[in-house]
Amino acid sequence: xxxxxxxxxxxxxxxxxxxxxxxxxxxxxxxxxxxxxxxxxxxxxxxxxxxxxxxxxxxxxxxxxxxxxxxxxxxxxxxxxxxxxxxxxxxxxxxxxxxxxxxxxxxxxxxxxxxxxxxxxxxxxxxxxxxxxxxxxxxxxxxxxxxxxxxxxxxxxxxxxxxxxxxxxxxxxxxxxxxxxxxxxxxxxxxxxxxxxxxxxxxxxxxxxxxxxxxxxxxxxxxxxxxxxxxxxxxxxxxxxxxxxxxxxxxxxxxxxxxxxxxxxxxxxxxxxxxxxxxxxxxxxxxxxxxxxxxxxxxxxxxxxxxxxxxxxxxxxxxxxxxxxxxxxxxxxxxxxxxx
Amino acid sequence: xxxxxxxxxxxxxxxxxxxxxxxxxxxxxxxxxxxxxxxxxxxxxxxxxxxxxxxxxxxxxxxxxxxxxxxxxxxxxxxxxxxxxxxxxxxxxxxxxxxxxxxxxxxxxxxxxxxxxxxxxxxxxxxxxxxxxxxxxxxxxxxxxxxxxxxxxxxxxxxxxxxxxxxxxxxxxxxxxxxxxxxxxxxxxxxxxxxxxxxxxxxxxxxxxxxxxxxxxxxxxxxxxxxxxxxxxxxxxxxxxxxxxxxxxxxxxxxxxxxxxxxxxxxxxxxxxxxxxxxxxxxxxxxxxxxxxxxxxxxxxxxxxxxxxxxxxxxxxxxxxxxxxxxxxxxxxxxxxxxx
Numbered sequence: 001x002x003x004x005x006x007x008x009x010x011x012x013x014x015x016x017x018x019x020x021x022x023x024x025x026x027x028x029x030x031x032x033x034x035x036x037x038x039x040x041x042x043x044x045x046x047x048x049x050x051x052x053x054x055x056x057x058x059x060x061x062x063x064x065x066x067x068x069x070x071x072x073x074x075x076x077x078x079x080x081x082x083x084x085x086x087x088x089x090x091x092x093x094x095x096x097x098x099x100x101x102x103x104x105x106x107x108x109x110x111x112x113x114x115x116x117x118x119x120x121x122x123x124x125x126x127x128x129x130x131x132x133x134x135x136x137x138x139x140x141x142x143x144x145x146x147x148x149x150x151x152x153x154x155x156x157x158x159x160x161x162x163x164x165x166x167x168x169x170x171x172x173x174x175x176x177x178x179x180x181x182x183x184x185x186x187x188x189x190x191x192x193x194x195x196x197x198x199x200x201x202x203x204x205x206x207x208x209x210x211x212x213x214x215x216x217x218x219x220x221x222x223x224x225x226x227x228x229x230x231x232x233x234x235x236x237x238x239x240x241x242x243x244x245x246x247x248x249x250x251x252x253x254x255x256x257x258x259x260x261x262x263x264x265x266x267x268x269x270x271x272x273x274x275x276x277x278x279x280x281x282x283x284x285x286x287x288x289x290x291x292x293x294x295x296x297x298x299x300x301x302x303x304x305x306x307x308x309x310x311x312x313x314x315x316x317x318x319x320x321x322x323x324x325x326x327x328x329x330x331x332x333x334x335x336x337x338x339x340x
Numbered sequence: 341x342x343x344x345x346x347x348x349x350x351x352x353x354x355x356x357x358x359x360x361x362x363x364x365x366x367x368x369x370x371x372x373x374x375x376x377x378x379x380x381x382x383x384x385x386x387x388x389x390x391x392x393x394x395x396x397x398x399x400x401x402x403x404x405x406x407x408x409x410x411x412x413x414x415x416x417x418x419x420x421x422x423x424x425x426x427x428x429x430x431x432x433x434x435x436x437x438x439x440x441x442x443x444x445x446x447x448x449x450x451x452x453x454x455x456x457x458x459x460x461x462x463x464x465x466x467x468x469x470x471x472x473x474x475x476x477x478x479x480x481x482x483x484x485x486x487x488x489x490x491x492x493x494x495x496x497x498x499x500x501x502x503x504x505x506x507x508x509x510x511x512x513x514x515x516x517x518x519x520x521x522x523x524x525x526x527x528x529x530x531x532x533x534x535x536x537x538x539x540x541x542x543x544x545x546x547x548x549x550x551x552x553x554x555x556x557x558x559x560x561x562x563x564x565x566x567x568x569x570x571x572x573x574x575x576x577x578x579x580x581x582x583x584x585x586x587x588x589x590x591x592x593x594x595x596x597x598x599x600x601x602x603x604x605x606x607x608x609x610x611x612x613x614x615x616x617x618x619x620x621x622x623x624x625x626x627x628x629x630x631x632x633x634x635x636x637x638x639x640x641x642x643x644x645x646x647x648x649x650x651x652x653x654x655x656x657x658x659x660x661x662x663x664x665x666x667x668x669x670x671x672x673x674x675x676x677x678x679x680x
Contacts, residue, residue, distance in 0.1 A: 019493050022493075022494070024553075139490070139491055143670060144487065146670055147483075147484065147670055147671060147672075149650075149671075149672050149673035150479070150646070150647055150651075150670075150671025150672055151475060151479055151638050151642075151643035151646050151647050151650075151671075152650075152673040153359050153642060153645065153646045153649075153673070154362075154673065154676050155673050211672050212672060212673055212675065213364075213675035286673075287642060288639045288642045288643070290634060290638060291635060291636075292632065292633070292634045293632070293633045293634075293635075294630060294631065294632045294633075295631060295633075298491050298628065298630060299628045302491075302493060302627060302628045303491035303628070305493065306490070306491050306492050306493045307490055307491050310489075310490050310491075311490075325670070326670060326672070327669070328669065328670065329667070329668065330483060330486055330487055330490075330666060330668065330669070330670060331486070331489075331490025332486045332487075332489050332490055332551050332552060332666070333489035333492040333493070333494065333495050333552055333626075335552065335553035336494050
């Protein structure tokens, strides 16, 4: 049995705990969350499973790690390397491997090279492995592209898009994507940083460029408002015609000024109301040309939870150090307790 | 520089040599082919490149291995484990890793468990790695499916198809697929083994079942004639209406009598004449459901050559033993000498 601690028991963390409980050879031995409203409850209650499982969500991280001696900790607390640096250090010091879904950790040298260097050093010193993963960055716009290039003799350009529907998400996502704003407010939000768009383009481009030797020397990003011409309404927001229903975020990896990698990720609510079909799309120019479509798109939440849990045995088996998905073996779905 | 010997200088072997010559960090140091018409010539002549490269194709395999001391040998001589067993043994004894595109070697324990055991033993004893790969088996209907399952929380069934066009191929392929036969002749050919269909279904299913713990206990295959209703003609064959234009080959991996994996590979000439579109298609049932399409299909020859060469550094870095693609890291396209 592989001993697992979940650190961060929000929506993603709960998904990971629920999945861990369904998998053969995985044993959830602890759960950490610093939020008052969450700590102190049994995991089963938090998962609304109708039964306690005998694992309490606790806020004293260090004590939990010490008492439960996990093999692997799943960390789902933040998108940013600066925020997960201390938890990851603590995990490594307690002799556990770590898998985090912090978007920046998909390629942490991009935004936080010094923290990445220190994490790598610590992981090597302790013989531990740290991996950043997720659906995107971590899979759709990087690993899956790499996998496809495996059957290519040469690559001249990569264009890929992930078109998704944000309808299931709550207020935080609406705010960071600028949904519900007037177009002018959206543009101000982009300028002042309150409209984030997608976090992960620079990381995906770095992973591709490094692995494929594409010699990308600059990354430019653009965030444009998706202005709706029809009323769009979800459980948490109403958007009138003329207002912003999403953020059309594009990043280009340039080499000597020419785009070599173009990644597009328009995120909006209810794209189907304007006949937009969701999906993941990869187009590789080279020999051969390849055109891949996954329609509808791989669901973000389900996919992120899955890949984080599915990478557990590979992370345990991996050489020590700070790893990216491009360093790892082929992912696969771990067997569930109940056979199909 | 990684020292490469090509063993088998037919169409695929020539593709691999040509690609090796284009890649950074790879050096073609030898070439082996036992055929009188091929041995004795310079590789450059064989590739019709208009210049000699100073590497002669030779038939004395053992001597070539001894003199050139390759790091990796690319073996492209046969589809069957029984035929590549001796070459692979010789390669391992000479201290080189091996990559073979023999279809059965994608999962050699399926058809030749005893030879697979001996190859694994020898590879372990010599500290060498042996990998079977190719576009299919090796990628489309197995590794690529595994990769996709990485973002799945559970899998209940897998259905996949590779629909391709055999028009570029020659007499041998036409004969083994039964193209040009009358339907009755095709059925007799299936019965007497002269119509092969696709080699690799059992291997792809074994790789998936083992990795995903699907507990497949039986594999059933069906080869049906694709009877054309229009005249179809390629450079090497004419097929009249009512005759066989291809082999529609399907394999099912069963668990307790129920299909869990269904793989279909209709191979024919000029499918577009009857409005059939070529492509690679993967449908995964489970959580989530996934529907992937690559249209047109990944070209078989180009893709097989690419994946064999692209796996070279991963095979060099791998632990010793007999490996399948499911044991390997994420493939990717190696950089060419000339930047894009």
